[in-house]
Amino acid sequence: MNRRHEQIDIGQGPRRWTRRDFVRWASASAAATLTLGEPHAWAAPRTQNEADVTERDSPAAKADCCILLWMAGGMAAPDTFDPKRYAPFRVGLPASEILSTFPAIDTVLPGVQISQGLENIAGILDRGTLIRSHVLPDLGNILHSRHQYHWHTGYVPPQTVAAPHMGAWMARLLGPRDDAVPPFIVIGQRLEGIGEKEELKAFHTAGFLGGEYGPFIIPYPEQGAEAVRPPQGMTPSRFESRYQFYRRLAEADPRYVRAGDFHRESILRAMDNAYRLLASPKREAFDISLEPKAVYDEYNTGRFGLGCLLARRLAEAGARFIEVTTEYVPFEGWDTHENGHTRYTKMKELIDRPVARLIRDLEERGLLDRTLxxxxxxxxxxMLVEGVPGSNAKDQSRAPADVMGEMIHYGLHRHFTGASSVLMFGGGIARGQVFGESAPERPCMAVKDPIGVTDLHATIYTAMGISPTTAMEVEQRPFYVTQDGKGKPEMRLFA
Known part of the structure; x- marks a missing residue:
């Protein structure tokens, strides 16, 4: 059943994602690696067993697919998954009295509370683990793009080589689950027409791994089906002829020829992958309009909600790594430097129902155990602390720090790295567990079982059957999936 649905968007209106965009992804994303500097001593073999990959003590995989639900912009733990003392708004309220701007609500786990507005997620916490002690690095200037690069790649920029996104590592080391479905897909993030687009592009890449392992980016989930269909009325023979002609053009393009065998072959394989999807019935996985109306409507809180629906369909179809983002646009979404409480009310409406439905759907289909x-x-x-105590980080808040004069001042504004919250479900993760703890009063830093990005990544890779010490040789030196190969999986997070 094909229908037209209302498009809910922030910022610029949606740009139609066309077949030409899809083909451009297949070739141009590969060509983009040419600007990153060629890996001098690397030959681009296709499997993790070949000589350039070093992996010791590879763990048994607990999951085949990973879905990252990315709360872009800095989600405040005290107003979501780690509620503290609540102070309702009033004119003259001292900022020092505010820890949470929403009251806490009970969850399905006895004695465990999260923030009001997340009632649906509260009902599925028994399916996974809530981490309340995720510690981020204090880098002096706490900048969104810099920290997002670090979280997605495991490395702090700048680097002398382009660090691959976590999804690219999985695509490279584990390969596709289905030959027709891109192994690495990002849903909901635009890379054009928004602020900090170049910074975002820096980690939406396969880096030195080669463009064939880069992300297939779908900015608008409701337009995904259009990107993976041959033109209406085009015969199979004409479609095949177009593909062969375009491939010959790429083989002869002097930019690719100069790039050397590795880059040229990577580009051609990326094109082959794109053609294989367009010619496959698996492309229907990208068409969320095929869902029953009741299911579609439950997910449809906006682009993020529909992205969760698309992610479920792609996980069923055989994608390896799928990221669904609330989208990072400066001063929008979770990036609340003012009017935080009002904005969080809307952001919770955006994520609460679809996240809970995604977990339930995966469980009902028998997929949750093998999907992380x-x-x-x-x-x-x-409201008060920037970074952590003793930090040199500059104050990013645009709101007054003394008393509340109006509603736009009420919310959590400053960037805080001392403790963040993470939810994990499936993939061997323990059910019904709360891991770690942050202080009940300011500064609300992790006081029990802190876990940083490197060890959290090691845990994720371990669940997917990848050793945190896995390395590839780039410019005659090893480059690891976790920073310097030092990531240690937190085994207490597993059942």
């Missing part, structure tokens, strides 16, 4: 779902953000927020 992670909900995370680049850092948390606080």
């Amino acid at each position: 779902v992670v909900l995370a953000s680049e850092f948390s927020r606080d």
Whole structure:
């Protein structure tokens, strides 16, 4: 059943995602690696067993697919999954009295509370683990794009080589689950027409791994089906002829020829992958209009909600790594430097129902045990403390720090790295567990079982059957999936 649905968007209106965009992804994303510097001593073999990959003590995979639900912009833990003392708004309210701007609500786990507005997620916490002690690095200037790069790649920019996104590592080391479905897909993030687009592009890449392992980006989930269909009325023979002609053009393009065998072959394989999808019935997985109306409507809280629906369909179809983002646009979404309480009311409406439905759907289909779902953000927020005590970080708040004069002052504004919240479901993760703890009073830093990005990544890779010490040789030196190969999986997070 095909229908037209209302498009809910922030910022610029949606740009139609066309077949030409899809083909451009297949070739141009590969060509983009040419600007990153060629890996001098690397030959691009296709499997993790070949000589350039070093992996010791590879763990048994607990999951085949990973879904990252990315709360872009800095989701404040005290107003979401780690509620503190609540102070309702009033004119003249001292900022020092505010820890949470929403009251806490009970969850399905006895004695465990989260923030009002997340009632649906409260009902599925028994399916996974809530981490309340995720510690982010304090880098002096706490910048969204810098911290997002670090979280997605495991490395702090700048690097002398382009660090691959976590999804690219999985695509490279584990390969596709289905030959027709892109192994690495990002849903909901625009890379054009928004602020900090170049910074976002820096980690939406396969880096030195080659463009064939880069992300297939779908900015608008409701337009995904259009990107993976041959033109209406085009015969199979004409479609095949177009593909062969375009491939010959790419083989002869002097830019690719100069790039050397590795880059040229990577580009051609990326094109082959794109053609294989367009010619496959698996492309229907991208068409969320095929869902029953009641299911579609439950997910449809906006682009993020529909992205969760698309992610479920793609996980069923055979994608390896899928990221669904609330989208990072400066001063929008979770990036609340003012009017935080009002904005959080809307953001919770955006995520609460679809996240809960995604977990339930995966469970009902028998997929949750082999699908690792992670909900995370680049850092948390606080009304008073920037960074952590003793930090040299500059104050990013645009709201007054003394008393509340009007509603736009009420919320969690400053960037805080001392403790953040993460949800994990499936993939061997323990059910019904709360891991770690942050202080009940300001500064609300992690006081029990802190876990940083490197060890959290090690845990995710371990669940997917990848050793945190896995390395590839780039420019005659090893480059690891976790920073310097030092990531240690937190085994207490597993059942």
